Amino acid sequence: MSQHRPVGTPGRVGAVPALPDLPEATVARLPEYLRALHNLAETGHDTVSSEELATAAGVNSAKLRKDLSQLGSYGTRGVGYDVALLIDQIEFVLGLTQCRAVALVGVGNLGHALAGYAGFAGRGFRIAALFDADPARLGEVINGLVVRHIDEFPQVAAEESIAIGVIATPATAAQGVADQLVAAGVTSILNFAPCVLVVPDGVDVRKVDLAIELQILSFHEHRKAALTGLPATAGSGLAPAGAGRATSNGSSPAGLTALPGGLAATGTTEAAPTGTLRSTNAEAVGS
Numbered sequence: 001m002s003q004h005r006p007v008g009t010p011g012r013v014g015a016v017p018a019l020p021d022l023p024e025a026t027v028a029r030l031p032e033y034l035r036a037l038h039n040l041a042e043t044g045h046d047t048v049s050s051e052e053l054a055t056a057a058g059v060n061s062a063k064l065r066k067d068l069s070q071l072g073s074y075g076t077r078g079v080g081y082d083v084a085l086l087i088d089q090i091e092f093v094l095g096l097t098q099c100r101a102v103a104l105v106g107v108g109n110l111g112h113a114l115a116g117y118a119g120f121a122g123r124g125f126r127i128a129a130l131f132d133a134d135p136a137r138l139g140e141v142i143n144g145l146v147v148r149h150i151d152e153f154p155q156v157a158a159e160e161s162i163a164i165g166v167i168a169t170p171a172t173a174a175q176g177v178a179d180q181l182v183a184a185g186v187t188s189i190l191n192f193a194p195c196v197l198v199v200p201d202g203v204d205v206r207k208v209d210l211a212i213e214l215q216i217l218s219f220h221e222h223r224k225a226a227l228t229g230l231p232a233t234a235g236s237g238l239a240p241a242g243a244g245r246a247t248s249n250g251s252s253p254a255g256l257t258a259l260p261g262g263l264a265a266t267g268t269t270e271a272a273p274t275g276t277l278r279s280t281n282a283e284a285v286g287s
């Protein structure tokens with residue numbers, strides 16, 4: 001049983017030690033563990049069992065143990081994981097041992113909310129610059145930052161060492177903005193615009209789309225209604241215990257729900273992982 005720092009030393013500016021090549025789904029869960037660990041630390045916990053941490057992070061404990069073992073962290077039998085050390089390990093692997101400068105492009109409704117959010121700093125990020133293309137928005141000060149014209153991006157990106165850009169423009173402008181960001185040296189983009197961005201190899205894109213999350217919830221609502229035999233619009237609650245194989249609304253006795261075009265949905269239900277951003281430009285990150 002061990003809980004050692006996997007590789008390198010946190011805080012080494014400029015050094016790029018080898019890091020474990022983790023599955024994307026594991027990477028997506030590490031921030032959940034980190035959030036839970038910070039809450040535990042703030043409430044006076046020095047150690048935590050895998051079961052407690054899994055519950056706090058909303059994942060299954062076997063999955064958590066497997067994830068953490070990939071960081072070289074196995075906890076101590078009968079004691080659990082050292083909370084402070086595990087925070088260090090995860091922050092190191094996530095590259096959060098330095099505060100990262102982020103630029104936000106598109107300071108409209110969503111951009112204003114993001115620019116005004118105070119919570120990024122505590123999670124390792126500093127909104128360093130704001131950009132827009134609308135002359136009416138230029139010069140506005142939000143949280144101490146002046147909104148600048150997007151054409152100033154290359155200069156500011158160099159001055160502020162910006163490697164991460166957030167796009168909150170309309171979809172029609174997002175690809176052009178992404179091209180400008182990449183040309184200026186940005187290698188990671190968080191895209192809120194509802195479109196797929198084309199970027200060169202070596203540039204990572206993650207897409208956040210709350211409408212997609214709602215559509216997934218809609219699927220589960222639709223499915224629960226089908227399983228309970230109630231109309232989808234009835235706002236019904238969960239099926240009672242043992243009622244998961246209800247056969248009305250087109251369900252077969254084997255729990256298969258008839259779909260348009262002769263398709264069938266199986267009777268197993270697994271809720272989408274909570275708090276998981278969907279997704280990279282290419283694919284959703286599940287559990």
Ligand SMILES: NC(=O)c1ccc[n+]([C@@H]2O[C@H](COP(=O)([O-])OP(=O)(O)OC[C@H]3O[C@@H](n4cnc5c(N)ncnc54)[C@H](O)[C@@H]3O)[C@@H](O)[C@H]2O)c1
Pocket residue numbers: 105106107108109110111131132133134137150168169170171173176177191192193194208209210211
């Ligand atoms: N991911 C989500 O869950 C989610 C939620 C809400 C909105 N959105 C998306 O976020 C984006 C912004 O939404 P909004 O309601 O804030 O829109 P908005 O119209 O209020 O703001 C968009 C801003 O982008 C600026 N802009 C346009 N072209 C630009 C360019 N080339 N360079 C720099 N800035 C430019 C505009 O001047 C404007 O200030 C939209 O694409 C919207 O669909 C996503």
